[in-house]
Amino acid sequence: MIGRLQGTLIEKQAPEVLIDCGGVGYEVQLPMTSFYQLPEVGQPCTLVTHFVVREDAQLLYGFATRAERALFRELIKTNGIGPKMALAILSGMSAEQFVAAVQREDITGITKVPGVGKKTAERLVVEMRDRMKGFVASLATPNADAFALDNPVENTFITAPDASEDAIAALEALGYKATVAKKAVEKVRAPGATSEQLIKDALKAMM
Structure with missing residues (x-):
């Protein structure tokens, strides 16, 4: 099991990144909530990870x-929820927002995520209502982010002429239909x- 990566950020194309760890690229x-916090390419970063073998x-x-x-x-333990849909949920809502939606039984809010009927x-x-009761405490714990990215600073990316295309491609990768993403x-x-700002604003507008 690979539970943590610490290395140099080599590439990033939402929602995927490439991290060099001792000469091996992973x-x-x-989810976009984590992607927004990435340092610039070439900088060190640390991610906690979940490894899936199919x-x-x-x-x-x-x-x-x-x-x-x-x-x-917790999401992928739920019947009918796979890793891709879990990423889409966490991209459209922060952990706090999702937990709050479950506790409020906000079906309408949750269905705004692509693929979630x-x-x-x-x-x-x-399935998650009772499990989320104990989860609230972990979100409020000051040390819950002990393994956060090494450089959680405001990103200063150079604007690319194809930022819109990159943003649309990222939304499609998260499960949104091409017409909806565009x-x-x-x-x-x-x-x-x-592209990161466009993705963030587009997700916010759709949610």
């Missing part, structure tokens, strides 16, 4: 905090905006 998929693939998922990884693990949202509430990005597009 491809890691992140018949056709070995996949590594990364998170800025242990609390977010813990929620991811009413029945799936209801299942999430029913419409959302066009709605929030602004001069000088980075």
Whole structure:
């Protein structure tokens, strides 16, 4: 089991990054809530991880905090929720927002996440409601982010001319339909905006 990576951030193309750890490059998929906190390319960073082995693939998922990884693990325990949908949920809502939605039984709010229909949202509430009671304390614990990224500073990315295309591609990778992703990005597009900012604003607008 690979539980933590510490190395140099080599590439990042939402929602995936490449981290060099002692000469070995690890491809890691992140929810956007963690992706926003990444340092610049070439800088050191640390991620807590969850390793998934399938018949056709070995996949590594990364998170800025242990609390977010813990929620991811709780999500994939739920019937019908796989890693991809769990990433989509954590990309559209922070851990705190999701826990609050489950506790409030906010079915409508949860169904705004791509791929999550009413029945799936209801299942999430029913199966996770009791489990989330103990999870609230971990979110409020000051040391819950002990393994946070080494440089959780404001990103200063150079604006790329294809920022909109990158943002649309990232949203599609998270499960949004191409037409929905394009419409959302066009709605929030602004001069000088980075792909990360467009993704963040588009997700916020859709949620």
